[in-house]
Amino acid sequence: MSLPAADDLFRPTARAEEAAAAPRAEPEDDQDGRKKPSGRVRHDEKMTVYITSDELLDLEHARLVLRRSHGLAVDRGRVVREAVALVLADFEARGDESALVRRLTEE
Numbered sequence: 001m002s003l004p005a006a007d008d009l010f011r012p013t014a015r016a017e018e019a020a021a022a023p024r025a026e027p028e029d030d031q032d033g034r035k036k037p038s039g040r041v042r043h044d045e046k047m048t049v050y051i052t053s054d055e056l057l058d059l060e061h062a063r064l065v066l067r068r069s070h071g072l073a074v075d076r077g078r079v080v081r082e083a084v085a086l087v088l089a090d091f092e093a094r095g096d097e098s099a100l101v102r103r104l105t106e107e
Contacts, residue, residue, distance in 0.1 A: 049080075060076065066079070
């Protein structure tokens with residue numbers, strides 16, 4: 001029995017032309033100079049976050065409410081990216097008075 005070589009396991013899955021043509025996730029600034037979330041584009045970076053079952057249910061519930069009540073068919077990743085953008089914008093604007101600092105110092 002032979003195992004695949006590293007080159008076989010880590011080979012590119014898309015041709016270079018296709019990868020170059022796909023829109024890249026680059027933060028843009030909105031009219032107020034704040035960074036906008038990347039939205040629905042190809043993302044090159046990946047991060048794994050572990051959450052509780054209740055947090056996952058809350059996230060899924062929010063996604064379903066967005067779909068049902070607002071007609072927004074978004075995936076959980078998009079909801080998380082938007083939430084991260086909101087928290088980071090608040091932190092950048094308000095610093096020590098931001099919701100992020102308040103919540104992290106409450107622990």
